Amino acid sequence: MPNPKKRHTHSRTRSRRGQWILTLPNLSRCPQCGSYKLPHRICPNCGFYKGELWVTKKEKSQPETEK
Numbered sequence: 525m526p527n528p529k530k531r532h533t534h535s536r537t538r539s540r541r542g543q544w545i546l547t548l549p550n551l552s553r554c555p556q557c558g559s560y561k562l563p564h565r566i567c568p569n570c571g572f573y574k575g576e577l578w579v580t581k582k583e584k585s586q587p588e589t590e591k
């Protein structure tokens with residue numbers, strides 16, 4: 525079994541982990557409702573994209589149509 529000859533020092537481990545960068549995804553404001561959304565995606569809040577309504581929200585409180 526191959527084993528590392530020497531263990532890494534704390535500073536070497538820490539300096540490697542210092543390169544971990546947390547970045548937020550690029551968020552843009554929805555021009556329709558003002559909430560944050562991913563660019564080139566339909567707004568998850570209002571369902572608008574390029575000023576057009578693409579997705580309508582489902583009404584949770586209303587039951588399915590009964591005839």
Ligand SMILES: [Zn+2]
Nearest residue numbers: 554557567570
């Ligand atoms: Zn929106």
